[in-house]
Each structure stands twice: as structure tokens, then as C-alpha cells.
Amino acid sequence: MRNVFRVVLAALLIGGAVQAQQAWPDLSGQSVRVAGVWSGDEQANFTAVLNEFATLTGATVEFFSTGNDIATVVGTQLEGGSPPDIALLPQPGLLVEFANRGALVNIEDSVGDLVDEYYAQAWRDLGSVNGDLYGVWFKAANKSLLWYNADILAAAGVEAPTTWDEFVVAAQTVYDSGVTPISVAGGDGWTLTDWFENVHLRSAGADMYDQLTNHQISWTDDSVKEALGYLAQIWQHDWLANGLQGTLEAGFPVGTVQPFLDNPTAAFAYGADFSAGVIAADTNAELGTTARFVAFPSVAGSGPAVVGGGDVAVQFTDNEAATQLMRFLATPAAAEVWAALGGYTSPNQGVDVSVYPDEVLQQSATALQQAEVFRFDMSDLQPAAFGGTSGQGMWGLLVEFLQSHDVDGIAFQLESEASAAFQ
Amino acid sequence: MATAVKDNRAPRANKTGRAVVLFLKVSAFLGPALIILGALLVYPIIFTGVRSTFDASGNNFVGLANYEQIFTQPRTLIAVRNNLIWVLVVPPIITALGLIFAVLSNRLPWRSAFRMAIFMPLVVSGLAAGVTFRFLFAASPEVGTANAMVRSVAHIFQPPGEYPTARASREAPLEALEGGGFQSTISVTAGDTIYLGLVGVQANALPQEAQAALAPAATPGSVAGVVWLDFSPGGTVGEIDPAERGMPNVPVRLMSDDQVVARTLTDESGRFSFDVQSGAQHRVQLAASAFRAPHPGIAWLGPTFITIAIMIGYIWMQTGFAVVIIGAGLSSLDRELQEAARTDGATELQVFRHVTVPVLMPILMVVLVTTVINVLKIFDLVYIIAPESMQPYANVLALEMWRASFGGARDFGLGSALAMLLLIMIIPAMLFNIRNFRRSG
Numbered sequence: 001m002r003n004v005f006r007v008v009l010a011a012l013l014i015g016g017a018v019q020a021q022q023a024w025p026d027l028s029g030q031s032v033r034v035a036g037v038w039s040g041d042e043q044a045n046f047t048a049v050l051n052e053f054a055t056l057t058g059a060t061v062e063f064f065s066t067g068n069d070i071a072t073v074v075g076t077q078l079e080g081g082s083p084p085d086i087a088l089l090p091q092p093g094l095l096v097e098f099a100n101r102g103a104l105v106n107i108e109d110s111v112g113d114l115v116d117e118y119y120a121q122a123w124r125d126l127g128s129v130n131g132d133l134y135g136v137w138f139k140a141a142n143k144s145l146l147w148y149n150a151d152i153l154a155a156a157g158v159e160a161p162t163t164w165d166e167f168v169v170a171a172q173t174v175y176d177s178g179v180t181p182i183s184v185a186g187g188d189g190w191t192l193t194d195w196f197e198n199v200h201l202r203s204a205g206a207d208m209y210d211q212l213t214n215h216q217i218s219w220t221d222d223s224v225k226e227a228l229g230y231l232a233q234i235w236q237h238d239w240l241a242n243g244l245q246g247t248l249e250a251g252f253p254v255g256t257v258q259p260f261l262d263n264p265t266a267a268f269a270y271g272a273d274f275s276a277g278v279i280a281a282d283t284n285a286e287l288g289t290t291a292r293f294v295a296f297p298s299v300a301g302s303g304p305a306v307v308g309g310g311d312v313a314v315q316f317t318d319n320e321a322a323t324q325l326m327r328f329l330a331t332p333a334a335a336e337v338w339a340a341l342g343g344y345t346s347p348n349q350g351v352d353v354s355v356y357p358d359e360v361l362q363q364s365a366t367a368l369q370q371a372e373v374f375r376f377d378m379s380d381l382q383p384a385a386f387g388g389t390s391g392q393g394m395w396g397l398l399v400e401f402l403q404s405h406d407v408d409g410i411a412f413q414l415e416s417e418a419s420a421a422f423q
Numbered sequence: 424m425a426t427a428v429k430d431n432r433a434p435r436a437n438k439t440g441r442a443v444v445l446f447l448k449v450s451a452f453l454g455p456a457l458i459i460l461g462a463l464l465v466y467p468i469i470f471t472g473v474r475s476t477f478d479a480s481g482n483n484f485v486g487l488a489n490y491e492q493i494f495t496q497p498r499t500l501i502a503v504r505n506n507l508i509w510v511l512v513v514p515p516i517i518t519a520l521g522l523i524f525a526v527l528s529n530r531l532p533w534r535s536a537f538r539m540a541i542f543m544p545l546v547v548s549g550l551a552a553g554v555t556f557r558f559l560f561a562a563s564p565e566v567g568t569a570n571a572m573v574r575s576v577a578h579i580f581q582p583p584g585e586y587p588t589a590r591a592s593r594e595a596p597l598e599a600l601e602g603g604g605f606q607s608t609i610s611v612t613a614g615d616t617i618y619l620g621l622v623g624v625q626a627n628a629l630p631q632e633a634q635a636a637l638a639p640a641a642t643p644g645s646v647a648g649v650v651w652l653d654f655s656p657g658g659t660v661g662e663i664d665p666a667e668r669g670m671p672n673v674p675v676r677l678m679s680d681d682q683v684v685a686r687t688l689t690d691e692s693g694r695f696s697f698d699v700q701s702g703a704q705h706r707v708q709l710a711a712s713a714f715r716a717p718h719p720g721i722a723w724l725g726p727t728f729i730t731i732a733i734m735i736g737y738i739w740m741q742t743g744f745a746v747v748i749i750g751a752g753l754s755s756l757d758r759e760l761q762e763a764a765r766t767d768g769a770t771e772l773q774v775f776r777h778v779t780v781p782v783l784m785p786i787l788m789v790v791l792v793t794t795v796i797n798v799l800k801i802f803d804l805v806y807i808i809a810p811e812s813m814q815p816y817a818n819v820l821a822l823e824m825w826r827a828s829f830g831g832a833r834d835f836g837l838g839s840a841l842a843m844l845l846l847i848m849i850i851p852a853m854l855f856n857i858r859n860f861r862r863s864g
Contacts, residue, residue, distance in 0.1 A: 155626070157656020176654050178588060178625030187810040245562040245722040248812045389830050391815040392498060399812040403726075 024328070028058035030321035035074055035084035036311065039065045045341045046088075052337050053328045059321045070094070078103055078316070085322040088138060088311040092126050092376055095312055099129040105315040108133045110323045114330035118350040122374040127312055135312035136330045139338075140347040142364045143272040143377060144198050144296040144306045147279070149259040151290055152179055152267040160292070164202075164299045167268075168233055174267045175239055182239045183266035185255025186247040186402050189395025193379040193387070195270050196398060197307045200227040202299035206373045213378050215422045219415035225407050230299060232405040241266035244403065253278050260285035270296070272308075273345055273364040288359045295367050305373035309380065310347065339365070347374070386421035393417050468846065475839035489840035498815060499841070502823040505730055506848070509801060509819065513734055513741075514794035518787055520738070521745020526779060528746070529753050538750055542743035549740070553807025556736035560723035560808070570720030577718035584715040585630065585672060592620040592653040594661030603711030606678070611646045613701040619709065620653025620661060621670060629668055636669040637692040646677070647696040648707060650689050669693020674710035679703060724810055729817040733808045737801065745790045752786035753779075789859055795852045799845060820845050 038046055043065055050061040066073035070087065071094055077083045083103065089095055098104050112133050115124055119137070127135035146167070148160055153170070156177035161167035171181035185191040201209045204223035211217045212224065240247045241258045242265055250258070256275045259266045260283040269275070276287055285291040295304060313329045315322050328334050332350030339346055339355045345365040353369075356362045368374070379387035379394050386393035397417065401410040478485045493499045524541055528534040544552065561567030564574045591597035597605040597619055611617050616639045629652060636651035651669045658664035669692040677685040677697045684705070689695045699705060723732040760782065764774045780787070802821040809817035814826075820841055828838030 155656065156654075157658075176590075176592070176622040177656075178623055178628060178654070187812050189811065242563050243719070245725050249562055249724055249810045251811070384833060389826065390811045391818070391826065391830075396815055399815075 024056045025320070025324060026058055027321045027324060030319070031060040031062065032086060032321045032325050033084045034061060034063045034086045034088070034325070035066050035070065035077075036063065036088035037066055037068055037070050037090050038088075039067070041343060045338050045344065048341065049329075049334050049337045050325075052334065053325055056328070057321070057324060059324070061325065071097075074098075074316075083316040085317045085319065086313055086315050086325060088313050089135075090309065090311050091380060092312065093381060095127065095135050095314055096129050098314065098316075099132070099134045103316060104134045105318045105323075106132050106134060107136070107315060107323075107326055111136060111326050111330050114327055118330060118332060118348045120347070120349060120369075120371070120374070122371070123347050126310075126374070126376070135314045136326060137310050137312050137347050138329050138335070140310035140345055140368055140374075141273060141308045142306055142345060142368050143194050143308045144367070145271050145273065145275070145293040145364065146296050147256070147259065147269045147271040147275055147291065147293040149264050149267050149285070149290060150292050152177075152259070152264060156267075160294045161297050162294065163301075164199075164230060164233075164297045167297045171234065171239055171268065179267055180239055180241045180265060181267045182234055182236075183241040183250070183255050183258040183269040184235060184247050184402065185250050185252045185269075186240075186244075186399060187249050187251040187254070189390055189399050190379060190388075191252050191255060191270065192398035192402060193394045194272075194307065194377065195231060196227060196394070197375075197378045198270075198296045199230045199299060200224065200378075201305050201307055201373065201375055202296070202302035203227050203230060205302070206305070206375060209375055209378065213375075213381050215418055219418050220408075220411045224411050224414070228401060228407045228410060231401070232407065235402055235405070247402065248399070253282065257282045260291045273361065276360045277343075293360070293363070303372045304367065304370050305375070306368055306371040307375055307377055308368070309377055382418075383421040386418050393421065471839045471842050474835060475843050477836050479834040479836050481835065485836065489837045490844070492837060493840060493844060498818065499823055499837075501815065502818040502820050502841075503844075505818055506799060506820045508730065509734070509798045510795055513737060513798050514791050517738055517741050517745050517794050518791045520742045521749050521790060522780070522783070522787065524742065524746045525749040525753055526775065529750065534750070538743075538746055541746050544740045545743040547740070549803035550807060552736060552740055553804045556732065556739075556804070556808050557724075557810075560732045562720060562722060562724065564717075564720055567720070567723070569723055573720050574718045581715060581718070583717040584711075584713040586621070586624050586670060586713055587716040588623045589621040589670075589714055590623040592622045592660050595620045595653065597709070600708070600711065603714055605709045605714075607707040610704040610706055611648075612704055613646065613699045614641050614643050615646050616641050617646070617648035617707060618661070618663070619648055619650045619707070621650065622652070622654045622660075624652055624654075624670075626652065626654070626668070630671055632691050633668045633671050633693075634691040635665070636663045636667050637694055638663060639694050639696065641696065644701065645696045645698050646705060646707070647694065648675070649693045650675070650695070650709065651693040673713045676708040676710060678706040678708055683708075724808070724813055726813065726816045729809050729813045733804050733817060736804050736808055737798075740804075741794065741797065745794070748790050749783065749786055752783055756782060785859070789856065792852050792855050792859075796849055796856070799849050799852070820848075 034050060036046065043063065047063050050063055053059065054061045064084070070089060074083060074087050095104070115127070115133060115136060123137045124133065127133055127137060146161070152174060153160060156174045156179070158170040158173045161170045174181040184195070200212065200223065203226050208217065208223045212219070212221070217223070237244045242250070256269055256271055256278045258264065259269050260279050262284060271293065279285060279291050280287055283291070313326060315326050330348075332348050332352070335346035335348045335351045336355045338344045339351055340357065342357045342361065345361060345368055347368055349369045351365070353362050353366055356365055382388065382394065389395065394414065397410050397414050404410070474481065475489055476484060476486055493503065528537045531537055558566060559568045562570060564571040591599065591605055596607050596609045596617065598608050600606050605619070607617060607619070609617070636649055639647035639649045641647035649663070649669060650673045651663060651667055653660060653667060655664050655666040658667060669689065671689055671691050671693065673689045673693075675687050675689060675695045676683045677699070685697045687695050687697065722728060760778050761774055764778050769777070800821050801819055802825065805814070805817050805819050805822050814822065824838050824841035824845065827834045827841060
């Protein structure tokens, strides 16, 4: 009920605003088919966005969920000659793949002006292939947050860290105050890859990060070893909540909530914007007061940078209604419909941050908008054998690194598994 | 068939008719089974065999490269090694336990109830049992029953200290001693005071009687000192800040050339003092007993013990099967042999060793071999009990087969090769069982 109320409210508020800003053509009788991976609440919320478009233009919009394997579903429809008009792809690699197959409509002329107006250059680049614009990033996830228990930090007399050096000092001080400072979800390899990616993006810079992502530099590169060295500073076994063995048994949910239990066993946990849901569901800690976060600390003077994920809207068929919907998705008005419903952050800089229903999302969305650098989760862009399989590649070897802190040995093994996977 | 035809001197046409009818009858009875077997067993085996000679994409023939990979890649080698350990260790234990429980329970009036209790774990799904053992073996004693037991037994012999997490502050003139406790890095003599700041203890974990730390005051004939929690927000390390409290009841020793010359305890403000002769040089020790950490428990789910932990779970589940089969064999046993042996004066142990076990041997072999087959294809318990980070250490062939095929890498070539290897390993055990059934049948 509350959601329905919110949708209506948002539609009323924003509908008025949009009509004042922009006149949408009358598209009565035309229809658009949209595909995406979302289901459940996410699907309902995105449908609210589409309904808003339908109200504005009179077009009929139909959303269908492809499940997680959108590449296969859309790819099959494409081969059958009946692709969806628009699809929201969860990975930039898919955008590149479809663009290279010539399946996508170049939206430079139709939507380029809105993208220039509302998006940072990083997002335009992520939506482009060889300089041609194909995609509008509609949804983004921020995986560059450091969650902390504000009560424990207060008891230890430290501020939330903004730089890596402050982080190390804060961790030592918290440790002196009698609390193990760091919660690492060492049971799930992918959380360790996120730690690594955040440090490498900051210590080595975006260019090196891109080269490593594409395996243009080797994993034995000094930048990798430097990042591993930083991690070893924080992953000291004495500092880990419940010790090394407890860390190796902790999956993402456990690793996320350990600082926020009634008897907290840690002060800091690496996390993402979606950590908020886990903390709210599994602990009594109040978000925004006890459970708070800052942007992942800057390393060696690096600027604001975000590692994350997102969904990009791409257009398969060149018709008026689809083009107008692509334009609509690039406007803040579209993003604000979902933003008001929660569980969503937009990279669109035109979105009024106060629209987000809680402080956590506002803060996370601000970090996204202000990021000078945005990069996709590196492990998601690797061949699955190296970046997406438990017990091997990045996942398995970072678990080993957590135990051994052997910088050179792990870098060497990472390189040998990476070169095998990239063959 | 041939004799039947000779005996039956029916006309030729009739004979052909009968053959057709017979063929139809046979087809009607065997056909469905053959079709199902062919579609669900023979075809998949052949297809898997063929698929195992292709690469991940399935487009390129690679010969035996996938098999070569199994025996060269550390990951799959561990799986092969673990499978061998499983086969060597688990079936004998299960068979032996089954035999012992079956023989012991055989004379109980309520043996059915006993056997049912032992049999019960077999009815539990592997998933549920796995989750239970995952919790049972968790590292944290608050969650893991096994470690809670280990810890409470260990604490009987070595109780943990009052300040297990305490460490010397970075300004304190203290060095950690081997085996726990601390010793001053400076010598003190009559009239000296010494400040021993410790950190790493939560302020609210201090004993209730702890009072604000006070600066020690030495007389010309004594050494005085203070042991206090040298941590408060914004406090200066090495100095007693207003909010900082003393640490009571820390055993302090006065040392002279590695000999303990006096002992005392700190008071509520953390202070202590020793009367000393002037001129003598002493060091001060804080005894280990106050700082002994709670027993850490055993890393059941760690790299070393993970396979043992899973085996314990598996033995718990499967022993019931052995008890029931061996128990049934025992019940049908000719009692006269045992009675005869007893009459001849054999002890119970001798009866067991020289009569019961030899007579039961065929059944023991069936149990052993069946367990070998079951153990070779172990998957669920390994997948569930081992945390994801430990699966490389606990790996077995069936798990690696699944991980290679569906765990992200989608290498169905390697997965098929692992499946074929598993099949080849199971065949000898299968043949043995078939021969056994034939003989007894």
C-alpha cells in the first residue's frame, strides 16, 4: 500500500515538473517492449517508471523479465528477428558485444544532448563503443563504501577515516580500545575482489585499472603488488573479527553485519549500498546513527572514485516510441520515480538527492554523482574462470592471500591463472 | 531355445508365428525398461565420454587434454587425492563401527529401538545434516558446539585470564614474554616508580571494583608501580589520563636475575609495591595467568581439518546403514556355531574374532564395497559443510565436476572428463557387487 501511495505521489509530483520542462510527443497507439533482468520489487518499481512514460505520451509500454541470463534471452530473440525495442543490460561487456554485432541503434543524435546534460563523462564513455553512443546508464550500484559502527569509533575517540593512512591508524586505535577492528567476509571470494578493486583503482589509477581489467598489464605488475601490500596492512590477522578462521567462515551477510550486532565483533566492514538492506534485516543497529558509512578511503591522495555496477538502457529498434523512451530514461524525471521508491541509486546528476527516501541512499547517490572516476567491478569483466568461479582465479587466490599475505607468490599465481583464462 | 524348438514338432508356419509372438512378448516386457535405460543411462554415458574429448565451448576436439588437465592441475589433483583418502579411510570405519554396534546390540532386548536410533541419521537429508554440521563445527564457540566443548574442557585445565586481550601499550617499558605475560625492559631499584600501561581491553570489560588509576608513590625502601588501562578517547599514550582506570588483581612478580623474589597483586587502582634492599636491581613481571586467552578451539573448518570434519558428518549419517545390514545378517546367522565355540570354552572375544566375523565376512564385504561406491560420489556434505573459501581444500571429484561444469567457468569438457574418471573408479566396486549378488542369488 505504501508503495502504491509513493508511486502515485511521485507520479503527481514529477509528472508536473516534467511537463513544465519538456514536452513529450503524443505516441498514442504505439507500443514499446522493454527487457530487463529485474523481477519482484525491482520489476514493480521499474514498471512505475515505464507507466510514467505511458502517462506522458499515451504509448503502451510492456516490460518483460528475462531472468539472470539476459544475454541468452535477448540474443536468441535477436537471431529470431524480434528483439525487444529496448533492453537494460547489467554489464558493459554485453553493450559492447551487441554494438559490435550491429544490433544496437546509435543514439548519439537522438539522446546525446540529454546524456551530455545529465551525466558525467565516465558514464558517457561506459555507454559508448568506439566513440559512438549506444547506452544510457539508468541504474547504478555503489560498491565503494566503508561501513562502520559509530558507537565503537566514538568510544575509541576516532573519526571515520577518509584516507588509507587514517584508516590504518583508526583501525589500530580501535584495536587498542579492545575491539577487533576489521570485518572481512573471507568466506565469499567476491567480497575480497571488491576490496582489491577499490584499492587498485585508487592506488594505481583508472588507466592502470583498465589495463589490468583487459589484461594488458600483467598481474605481476608493481601496481598489483602495491595494492596487495595495502590490503595486507588492513587484513592483519589480529585485526580480523573472530580471527582468521572465523573470517574464512564468514560469508557476505555475516561479514557485513559483524560490526552491527548487539555485541559487535568489529568496527569496520567493507560494503556496498546494498549492504544497508542486510544490516537493516539482520541487526538492531539503526542505519544512519550506529550503522554509518563513508566513501572507501582515498589511497595516496586519489580523488573520489567508485567501483560499482549498473544497468544500461540500449535500443534495438529504430522507432519513434522507443527513441522517446530512451530520451525519457536519460532525464532526471525518470530516475526520480524509482529513486523515491527506494532500493535504487541513479548516476544521473540531474536527480535531486533529496528525493531518495533515506539518508543512506542520499549519501550513496551523492558519492556516485560526485565520483570523478567510475569503474565497473573488475571481476565481473573477467572470463568467468578467472573472475567468477569460487575457489579459483581472483576469488580463490585472494582467499589464499588473506591467509598468507604472500604478495609476490599470489601475484604470480594470479598472472598464471589470468593468462590461462584469457587464452 | 534350441531344445524347446526340437521338442516342439509343430508345423513351420506355426513356429514362425510363435517366434513373432515371443518376440512381441519379450519386447513388451523388456522394451520400456531398455528404452528408459538407454535414454537415461547408456546415451548420457556415451555422450559424456564424447564430450570429455572436447574443449569448454564444445566446438574443438582436444583428445585427452581434459584428462591430462585433471592430473596436472593442482585443483583437480587435490580432488583426486581427497577422494582416495575418503575411500581408504571412511568405508573401513563405517563397516567396523557397523559391526561393533550390530554385535553389541544383538543381545539387547530393545535392539530394534537401538538400531532405529542409529539408523535415523540416514533418513535426514544430506543438506540438513550438512547445515547442522556446519554449525556444529563453526570456529566461534558461541555458535559451534564442538568448539564450545573443546573450550570448556580446556578451561578446566587452564582457565582464561581476566585480561585475555591485553597488550603492552606502545609507550610501556614492557616486552611480551614467551608463553605469555610481560617483563619490564628497564631495571628498577629502591625508590623507583614504574608505569605499566596496557591496551586492548574494552573499558567496560574491566572488573567492577576497578578505580581510577593512581600514580604510584615509592618510599626509599620500595619499588612502586601501576598497571592501568592506558586507553581513553583522546588520551595520551604513556600517561595516566583522567578517565583511565587501574587494572586490579594482576599478579606482579619482582625478579632478580631470573629468580622470583617477591609476588603481589595490583590493587583497585592498579598499584603495587615491593619492599626492596637499596642498590639491588630488579625487573618486574606481569604473570601470564592474567592474560591467558580463552582456548581458541580447533579450526574444524580450516584447511587442515576440513576433510576430517566432513568425514565425521558422513560417518554419523552412514553407520546406521551398516548396522542394519550387518544386524540382519547376524539375526539369520546359525547360532549353533557360536554356542559350540562357547561350549568349547572360547571367550566372547574369541567367538567374535574366530566365528562371528568370518561367518559374516560376505556381508561385511558387501557393506564395505557399497560404502566405497557411496563415498566415491560424495558431494552434498562437502559442498555444504565446507565454507566456500575452504572448498578448494575439501575438494572431491564429484564437487569439482559440478564446479567445473556449473560453478561459473562452464567448462563442460573438463566436467565430463571428471565424470568419466569417477565412473571408471566406481566400475571395479560395481563389478564386485554384481558378482557377489550373482553368487548369493
